[in-house]
Amino acid sequence: MFKIIANREVGPGIFQLVLNYDQLPQNPEPGHFFNIKVSQDGSEDPLLRRPFSIFDFDAAEKKIEFVYRVIGKGTKILSNLENGTELDVLGPLGTPFSLNKSGGSIHLIGGGMGIAPLYYLAKKLKSSRQTLYLGAANKAELEFFEEKFKGLGVECHLAAMEEKLEIRGSALVLWLNYLEKNTPDYIYTCGPEKMLAAVEKEALKHNIGGELSVEKRMGCGIGVCLSCSCESRDQDQKNKRACVEGPVFGLGEVILSV
Amino acid sequence: MFKGEVDSLKQKLTEADLNLSVVMKSQQHQQQNNLKLKNPLITASGTCGNGKELADFFDINQLGAFTTKGITVKPQAGNKTPRIAETAAGIINSIGLENPGVDSFIKDILPETKNYSLPILANISGYSKEDFITLAEKLEKREEITGIEVNLSCPNIKGGGMIFGTDPEKVYQITKKVREIYSGYLIVKLTPNITDITETALAAENAGADAVSMINTLSAMKIDIDQQKPLLANTFGGLSGPAVRPVAVRMVYQSFKKLNIPILGLGGVRSGSDVIEFMLAGAAAVGIGTVNMIDPTAGPRIIGEIKEYMLKHQIKNLSSIIGAAH
Ligand SMILES: Cc1cc2nc3c(=O)[nH]c(=O)nc-3n(C[C@H](O)[C@H](O)[C@H](O)COP(=O)(O)OP(=O)(O)OC[C@H]3O[C@@H](n4cnc5c(N)ncnc54)[C@H](O)[C@@H]3O)c2cc1C
Ligand SMILES: Cc1cc2nc3c(=O)[nH]c(=O)nc-3n(C[C@H](O)[C@H](O)[C@H](O)COP(=O)(O)O)c2cc1C
Numbered sequence: 055m056f057k058i059i060a061n062r063e064v065g066p067g068i069f070q071l072v073l074n075y076d077q078l079p080q081n082p083e084p085g086h087f088f089n090i091k092v093s094q095d096g097s098e099d100p101l102l103r104r105p106f107s108i109f110d111f112d113a114a115e116k117k118i119e120f121v122y123r124v125i126g127k128g129t130k131i132l133s134n135l136e137n138g139t140e141l142d143v144l145g146p147l148g149t150p151f152s153l154n155k156s157g158g159s160i161h162l163i164g165g166g167m168g169i170a171p172l173y174y175l176a177k178k179l180k181s182s183r184q185t186l187y188l189g190a191a192n193k194a195e196l197e198f199f200e201e202k203f204k205g206l207g208v209e210c211h212l213a214a215m216e217e218k219l220e221i222r223g224s225a226l227v228l229w230l231n232y233l234e235k236n237t238p239d240y241i242y243t244c245g246p247e248k249m250l251a252a253v254e255k256e257a258l259k260h261n262i263g264g265e266l267s268v269e270k271r272m273g274c275g276i277g278v279c280l281s282c283s284c285e286s287r288d289q290d291q292k293n294k295r296a297c298v299e300g301p302v303f304g305l306g307e308v309i310l311s312v
Numbered sequence: 313m314f315k316g317e318v319d320s321l322k323q324k325l326t327e328a329d330l331n332l333s334v335v336m337k338s339q340q341h342q343q344q345n346n347l348k349l350k351n352p353l354i355t356a357s358g359t360c361g362n363g364k365e366l367a368d369f370f371d372i373n374q375l376g377a378f379t380t381k382g383i384t385v386k387p388q389a390g391n392k393t394p395r396i397a398e399t400a401a402g403i404i405n406s407i408g409l410e411n412p413g414v415d416s417f418i419k420d421i422l423p424e425t426k427n428y429s430l431p432i433l434a435n436i437s438g439y440s441k442e443d444f445i446t447l448a449e450k451l452e453k454r455e456e457i458t459g460i461e462v463n464l465s466c467p468n469i470k471g472g473g474m475i476f477g478t479d480p481e482k483v484y485q486i487t488k489k490v491r492e493i494y495s496g497y498l499i500v501k502l503t504p505n506i507t508d509i510t511e512t513a514l515a516a517e518n519a520g521a522d523a524v525s526m527i528n529t530l531s532a533m534k535i536d537i538d539q540q541k542p543l544l545a546n547t548f549g550g551l552s553g554p555a556v557r558p559v560a561v562r563m564v565y566q567s568f569k570k571l572n573i574p575i576l577g578l579g580g581v582r583s584g585s586d587v588i589e590f591m592l593a594g595a596a597a598v599g600i601g602t603v604n605m606i607d608p609t610a611g612p613r614i615i616g617e618i619k620e621y622m623l624k625h626q627i628k629n630l631s632s633i634i635g636a637a638h
């Protein structure tokens with residue numbers, strides 16, 4: 055059983071959702087996601103669950119945390135749910151980030167709500183040399199995250215499309231400004247698929263390894279329906295399910311749609 | 313205490329008295345060819361993986377039978393994504409029969425089903441009569457499976473599937489060919505994208521099918537009004553989920569009186585009441601599809617809800633209600 059203990063707006067249309075749980079099948083790791091039923095009291099609309107990445111986790115307090123943007127019907131309903139509401143939640147699901155590369159210098163590149171899985175990741179990575187490149191529409195959308203990451207001692211670079219911060223533009227452009235003079239050992243990225251494809255291309259060109267997390271439209275989130283298939287670059291050409299083999303993939307592992 | 317009261321006390325059924333089993337008769341007129349199910353719930357192809365995914369959530373042997381994801385002769389990568397769109401009380405999918413092909417199915421997937429004790433049904437699809445012949449030949453005498461479900465109704469592949477399923481003559485020919493080759497339980501899965509489903513259902517019966525299943529998904533689409541483009545990469549997909557249930561129930565009801573073979577009814581089942589509704593319309597067994605994608609433990613929950621209904625109405629044998637609404 056999961057119960058809402060906080061569901062508050064932390065930026066324009068961006069909410070932080072904190073749940074208390076009784077028990078979990080396993081503790082979530084960075085990159086895992088949960089599939090949340092947002093419709094209440096057996097309603098059939100919306101029918102499908104909504105996937106959200108783990109933003110933060112506290113085993114001692116039995117708390118899991120998400121941040122989400124209100125997009126459509128499902129997230130609108132979610133944003134109106136009050137403290138004390140019990141939620142039907144499945145998870146943790148998927149394949150998480152690997153943390154074994156966490157020794158050297160690391161770049162975290164987040165586009166929009168692609169920031170969500172990177173916070174718990176930054177918290178768990180052993181490296182003290184982490185830099186975040188984060189892009190969003192405007193400053194107001196970034197403030198909550200900047201404060202959170204700074205709290206972990208992560209160096210933050212911010213870009214916005216609607217106003218000039220460090221630059222006016224995307225997380226990708228911002229990151230490219232630093233890539234040559236400050237080449238990392240490893241990167242982790244999440245955001246729109248077009249951005250992921252561009253980041254992947256640049257990283258591979260510079261021989262940098264890393265991992266990305268994709269946001270594919272999902273049916274089930276548990277591997278039964280094949281809605282979330284990603285074309286693979288493996289020899290055997292077998293598709294990979296974003297909900298089971300992903301959402302985290304190694305750079306170059308799957309073909310991203312651009 | 314009055315005598316009547318004593319009698320009703322004596323007769324009051326408890327959960328232990330309930331019999332949920334159903335027998336789907338075979339046209340081959342031999343007892344051993346019948347499909348015996350401990351309860352009427354059968355997983356719908358393509359919505360339950362191949363067993364192990366759901367087995368993480370509950371013991372799937374509690375179900376009546378398991379239908380595997382549709383297979384074709386050759387491996388298929390499926391359609392481009394997005395492959396799924398949501399609509400009021402339903403989903404539209406255009407998976408496009410992604411599957412590893414029949415040889416890999418036999419080599420890699422069938423051995424895993426040995427871990428289960430419930431009947432396994434293999435769902436097959438093709439682009440030509442020859443494809444169905446090949447599939448029937450390869451699956452004939454595979455002891456891992458109890459039967460096959462011939463999908464003549466997939467809306468998501470070009471040039472096959474549904475094209476066969478809308479023509480009673482083709483349904484007859486393919487079913488007859490498959491029947492000649494395949495000796496296990498033979499189910500023919502029909503499309504609702506047709507004026508009169510009883511014509512294709514009768515064609516399947518006349519060609520020797522043991523049962524028909526109805527319905528596959530309804531051809532549908534969704535347009536992304538911001539992009540001003542179809543949402544699915546494949547443009548069209550198939551609608552499933554609660555939204556289609558009244559259509560499916562109507563088709564089962566219409567077919568029940570005309571057919572002599574059992575019907576596997578499916579489309580939009582979400583609860584025990586829905587299973588009862590299908591059975592009252594005439595379904596001998598009931599498929600659960602989309603609901604598993606939302607609630608992986610729907611199967612055992614629905615079985616519990618069926619029992620509640622039986623206790624409430626003091627029904628000892630579930631099979632006694634098949635077609636009772638007529
Ligand atoms: C693995 C994973 C992790 C995610 N983590 C987060 C997160 O931490 N924070 C966050 O804000 N968002 C996250 N998303 C995106 C989030 O799931 C969607 O924004 C949300 O489902 C939108 O639902 P809606 O009903 O408001 O929108 P609608 O547009 O009404 O939804 C209609 C359908 O499309 C799907 N959909 C719409 N947008 C997306 C999208 N971008 N990605 C996948 N499916 C989508 C919905 O799930 C639903 O099935 C994640 C997506 C995935 C796949
Ligand atoms: C994601 C998905 C995949 C499906 N794949 C198959 C398939 O491979 N073969 C088949 O015969 N039917 C397939 N179907 C149809 C279902 O088996 C079922 O007939 C239909 O969805 C109606 O039932 P439901 O509303 O309970 O899902 C699929 C349906 C969905 C939603």
Ligand code: FES
Pocket residue numbers: 271272273274275276277278279280281282283295296297298
């Ligand atoms: S969403 Fe169903 S298999 Fe991934």
